[in-house]
């Protein structure tokens with residue numbers, strides 16, 4: 001029964017901070033003026049809300065009785081105590097979660113009396129390292145998801161993803177034909193309504209109406225290319241499921257004509273590959289000049305070819321052609337809390353997503369396996385979801401990867417950070433998080449012209465650096481020429497001994 005056509009709510013803290021949103025329509029509670037309605041892009045119309053004022057005690061109600069995700073953004077102080085109880089009578093039955101620096105316990109109580117632990121047979125520890133369940137040494141989000149249709153209680157820290165689940169408790173069973181039924185004695189959970197949270201310092205509370213069920217995938221596919229199998233597998237999301245910022249960026253670069261090898265320069269990608277792989281060539285020189293910018297390793301370099309100009313709404317220039325030679329990689333980094341869309345124009349790139357950008361504990365991958373993006377694939381990130389990643393070109397055949405990145409700050413972002421933060425691991429083993437100001441190695445049109453001129457010389461058999469033909473790229477270059485096949489390469493092919 002895995003693979004529903006549903007996704008998790010995006011992070012409810014990732015919403016407007018101005019007070020001009022209308023209060024949620026479902027309540028006439030006067031205190032609603034202190035809260036914000038935040039539309040969940042994954043489920044238009046499904047408002048979530050949070051308090052504007054921080055407090056160390058919150059009282060709220062689930063929007064849907066017995067269902068939702070209760071999230072607490074809490075400081076590294078003392079404890080988080082989260083209670084979800086029946087509305088009437090209060091303190092009668094409920095679920096109680098306590099997180100401290102050294103412990104994490106969940107109980108259920110009936111008749112306002114004893115706290116009971118859940119039978120071990122009901123609990124699945126998704127992360128058996130219980131130290132990871134405890135209060136963090138930094139501000140973090142602690143959440144409890146109540147999945148009414150499947151009767152699953154899930155606890156997690158950090159991102160609102162299935163990958164972040166630390167344990168789950170299953171209180172329904174699947175019975176034929178296709179019905180989930182409460183195990184005996186747990187029916188009262190469907191009446192849960194009142195939420196109370198206490199924290200050791202000032203915290204924020206957010207409640208989404210939907211539980212954590214499926215992760216919204218990092219890869220986008222336009223609706224006209226999604227099949228029933230894709231929907232069933234949950235491998236892609238359509239852009240309409242994403243925030244308006246991501247949708248806008250997506251439609252700017254997803255078009256079929258946003259390609260490298262355009263009619264005016266059909267060998268552009270081959271020419272880039274030659275240029276970055278060949279010592280003495282233009283692209284290789286640019287890369288060499290960057291060595292040391294993000295660590296000492298030459299493989300830690302990539303080219304940022306900017307397209308257009310910085311309009312003040314993105315970290316650096318909003319559109320960037322990034323060029324990743326084979327074996328090259330980025331550090332683990334974030335994106336100035338901006339939204340972004342990345343489209344692969346040539347080759348393939350491995351993308352690993354991380355849970356945080358802390359020095360201690362170090363960033364952890366949020367999926368067991370990295371995502372490999374191929375030519376034509378598009379991925380997305382937002383301030384809270386998939387914000388931190390590392391890119392690597394894993395090609396062992398010298399194949400370059402070219403991607404176009406586009407960035408935009410959220411409309412609610414009133415303090416543009418203007419730098420990417422990256423995880424720096426020095427030779428002596430020390431760790432720090434440093435700023436990288438998004439820069440430009442060349443403007444796109446001048447880069448394209450330079451590559452074109454260089455390629456003309458290559459085709460004429462007149463390389464700028466003859467020894468380059470003997471370089472590490474020779475085999476790659478040779479196979480590239482063999483594959484490109486236009487008749488005007490015949491002279492070069494003959495010289496390289498290609499039939």
Ligand SMILES: [Fe+2]
Pocket residue numbers: 333334335389
């Ligand atoms: Fe990135």
